[in-house]
Amino acid sequence: MIRPAQLSDLPYLYDICLRTGLNGDDATNALKDPFMVGHYFAAPYLFFQPECCFVVDIEGRPSGYIIGTTDSQAYYQWLNEQWLPQLRRKYPRASGISSLESFLYEIIHEDALTPSFCRDYPAHLHIDLLPVCQGRGLGQQLIDTFLGEMRKNQVPGVHLGVSLDNTRACRFYQKMGLHEIERESSACFMGIQLHNTSTAN
Template structure:
């Protein structure tokens, strides 16, 4: 594979990017959340493409997409995660899907066990921007992920944004090392992610921040 190049997302990338998203997270602890791919994409990918496409970037090699980063500068263009989740539940009637119902019930129990420590988006004016990144297995180790992050950092800085946050999992040590190398630091608690399991065990949210 040739060295990936990074460029801004454009609407003609959409179909290929959605296909890429379905395989880019393979083997990661966050590969699947509640086991219903269309609704997961409508929470963590398509709203960014629809509402803030100028904050999305893609990695391309040999004429195909091998990675992407979507994000928001925190200006309100992209709705909150809770609002996106509520819309997905209604649109896909997720309460009628047994596997999703089990996830939601488990999430409710986990939330009670968090004892006041909240898992979810960070609301702090020091770091208003956030991002989601995914790279295909064949592009890992090529520098594509780092260049995607650099493109978003430049975009945020040029927009006058004071800082960026992201959320990964404590259990995803590979991702934590990567983000640390690119200037992000752990911030706050690491509560259990409601409902989510990896290899049958609970996982914990890790918020990381980078000031610009």
């Protein structure tokens, strides 16, 4: 069952984020602090705009989620001013750590910037599913639910970032109707415009 996320789901969001945090695979062994990845990529969305967060509930346990915001610029401003200062105190810069930890330290200690394409794709999302959810059409249902919320708010477009190493996710997003809008050395941004559309094909 897909339902709106609530604050009591937060421990499950952290768990899902950790278990999918290494390009879709389990990041448990790559992090000394299992909460680190969720502190950046999961929890803030539930506090900033909970109405844009949904979970897959299987037998009373959230096992997947889609989280995001209608307004990336407003989200990043809030993240930089309200959320990241706490994380920077909790995670002072460190060395001798895994590549994933190095990446997390880097983004925690840098202000998030709003990409130029946000004018056309102002919303963004993150979606993660545990194996129990995969291959059951639940990813598509989550995408449809999120895009429906965006259309209700008259958002013109949605984007997401994905590692180029995560080929399975790239194929899934293409199937959902997203197209590449910008590419970096190890990642690309994909998006979908919502005006004059009714479904993600």
